[in-house]
Amino acid sequence: MKNSIHLLYIFLLTVNFHHIHAQVDVVYNDLVWSDEFDTNGAINASNWHHQTQIPAGGNWYNGEQQHYTNQLSNSFVNNGSLNIVAKKESFTDQGVTKQYTSARLNSKFAFLYGRVDIRAKIPVAQGTWPALWTLGKNINEDGGFFDALYGTTNWPACGEIDIMEHGITPSQPTNYVQSALHTPSSYGNTINHGGTIAANLGNDYHVYSMNWSPNQISFLLDGVIFYTYNPAVKNATNWPFNAEQYLLLNIAMGGVAGNIPSGFTQASMEIDYVRVYQNTTIDTDAPTDFVATIGNVTNSSIELLLNANDNSGTVNYNITYSGGTVAVSNTAGVQKSVIISSLTANTNYNFSISASDLAGNNYVSNPIIINATTLQNINCSGTDSEAQQGAFSLGYTYNFETIGTNVKIAFELLDTDKVGVIAYLWKQSPFGETQMTNVSGNTFTQTITNQTAGTTITYAVKFAYAGGLSVTKYFNYVVGDNCALDTYSVSNASDFEFINPVNDFLEISSKNNIDELEIYNITGNLVFKTSVDTNRVDLANLSKGIYVLAIYSENKRILKKIIVN
Structure with a gap:
């Protein structure tokens, strides 16, 4: 690489780091390992190992069709860039002949946590699969650089971090690059992946980055994060990324990358540099x-x-x-x-x-x-046997519970003469039918989301079973209502008298003893309760507003709206 270009890019990269730092969870500042590919010819043998040994069975994984070689024609440095070249040529190695050759390089450097930056221009030809990635240093893979001394763990328990892959996502648009994680909980066709569009891919260089901390792994294209992997609870099945990994650079041919066109001759991946950053200065500053x-x-x-x-x-x-x-x-x-x-x-x-x-x-x-x-339970429940269609021999239980902005609805069929029971939640207006989830036995639930407190919803349940069906009556439920005011029979209001609005004290004249007083706010939450001095109650601590007074006397209850001044 020419020095002037090199210095200019370092300057631009330094400016761009401010953008990177603003996004990642840990900023890694100290360059600990790199290859700038400044010497033409063969790759630096102190930095890289050619992995050429074919896995057992004579083929690489994923249906690939290439031999990886240590030929200078498949990997070399020229004009400041590493060139990895996939070629169409008949080549025999280890007793196996293949029609394509390429190179697969292992770094002789492994690391735990840090940031990797790789500036590269990648091939986009059909059938090519360029990849920049890492594997656990402990992987048991014959022919890998670290295998002889450290290969104790099979893939994917060693963990795999794909910094950049191209050519294996045909459903995605042109210029799409993908990053992915392979772990024991998700491997092969992993669900842990993300991708983005790289402008003018194949013609321009882009910086592919991976920022790896003890908490998360983020992937960046040209300094902008497009995917972060961060399982909430980390264990060996989803986070084997607490041990050293090493770098791999390669182009595979065919297999999951699709058919190779008959006219294919060769394709190259050009890599300007590979850099690894960590923090080498001891941190003594507390939060x-x-x-x-x-x-x-x-x-x-x-x-x-x-x-x-x-x-x-x-x-x-x-x-x-x-x-x-x-x-x-x-x-x-x-x-x-x-x-x-x-x-x-x-x-x-x-x-x-x-x-x-x-x-x-x-x-x-x-x-x-x-x-x-925590707040009180906000729910309405009970038992009924009324049917709007069919009939119930014993009946059913119902429960409506407000949880945040959601309402969880649960019904249990009590009839013991019904078999093969399935439940459907009926919405009255506009009519809709949704199959409910079976919890156990004949208990079914369904949660409706994004409800507004104070609004009334109306639902029934259809129980379908072998030989017929029965539908409950419709139940009206006020979102946020705890139905605490519906558990006693109502007494005659004339038995209890008081001045309304109420100032500091609520004074009640009554013919019968008052066992208990409760006051609820307009959302149905209990804000006051007493069973002593029930005829003269101090309400000075209540905020001004409208409340509901519940008076309990001899298993009777009177409900009365009161205004507190």
């Missing part, structure tokens, strides 16, 4: 400005809002509560929302939260202790 607060609270979840700064660019948060421990990471200076779910309604939870960085430096005032109480 600062750590803040933890409570966000949205429901009857089954509490949201924690966490934020702290750190020079490394990433903060780890460790959350401990009665339900266990949750560990998450996030970009420093960016608020992280953590939803703690599967909680018990109307229960107070204490959270102990600590912040640290990747080097293990702890925030000076760890931990922060915060607490919150």
Whole structure:
């Protein structure tokens, strides 16, 4: 590479790094290994190993048709670039003759965490499969550079990171490049992948990057992230990426890359440089400005809002509560929302939260202790036997529960004379029918989403079974209603008298003893309850507004709207 071009590009790359740093979770600054391909001729044997040994069976994986060779015609350095060339030529090696040759290079350098930048121009010819990727140093693969000393683990348990692949996604548009992860939980046709369009692919150089931290792996094209892999809970099946990996550069032919045209002669991948960055300076700076607060609270979840700064660019948060421990990471200076779910309604939870960085430096005032109480269950339930079609011998139970902006509907058929039961949720207007999910026995559920509190929804359930069907009556449910006001028979309002609106004290005249008083706000949540001094109640702490008063006396109840001034 000419020095002037080299220096110009380094300058441009330095400018571009600011853009990269703004996106990744950990910024790696120190160049620890590279090949600039400045010496013409054979590849640098100190950096690269030719992997030529054919796997057992005489063929490479995925139906590929090439021999990988150490011929100078398949891999060489010229004019500042590494050239990997796939050619149409008959070649016999290891007793096997193939009609195509190419090169597969292993780096003799392995690393744990860091950023890889590879500036390359790749072939786009039909049937070619250029790839820039990594494998675990511990892979058991005969012929690989590290196999003899470290090959203890089969693929995909060793982990594979595909930084760039092209030619194996025919369903995607022209100029599409893909990155992917292969692990024991998803390999071969993996679901862990992302891709993007590279402008003028095949004619222009692009920088293909992979940023690998203990928390996530991000893929970038020309400094812009297009895919990040970050499983919430990491284990050996989805995150074997806690051990060293090495680099591979190759072009495969045919197989999953499709048919090779009869007129194919050769295709080249030109690589300007390969660079690996890590952070070699010991980090002694702890996180600062750590803040933890409570966000949205429901009857089954509490949201924690966490934020702290750190020079490394990433903060780890460790959350401990009665339900266990949750560990998450996030970009420093960016608020992280953590939803703690599967909680018990109307229960107070204490959270102990600590912040640290990747080097293990702890925030000076760890931990922060915060607490919150989940809301009461917001649901309506009961038992009925009324049918609008067919008939029920015993009846059914129903339950409508508001969970955030969703309503979970559950019905259980109590009839024991029905077999092969399937349930369908009926929406009254406009009419719709949706098959419900069987939970167990004859209990079925369905969740309807994005509902507005205070609106009325109307649903019934059709139970279909061998020999017929039965449909429940329609139930009206107010989203957000807890139906707490519908559990007692209603008494005569004239038995209880009081002045309305109410100022600081609610004074009630009654013919009978009052066992208990409850006050609900207009969303149906209980805000006050007492069973003592029930004829004179201090309401000075209630906000001004409209409430519902429930008076319980001798298993009777009176409901009365009150206004608090």
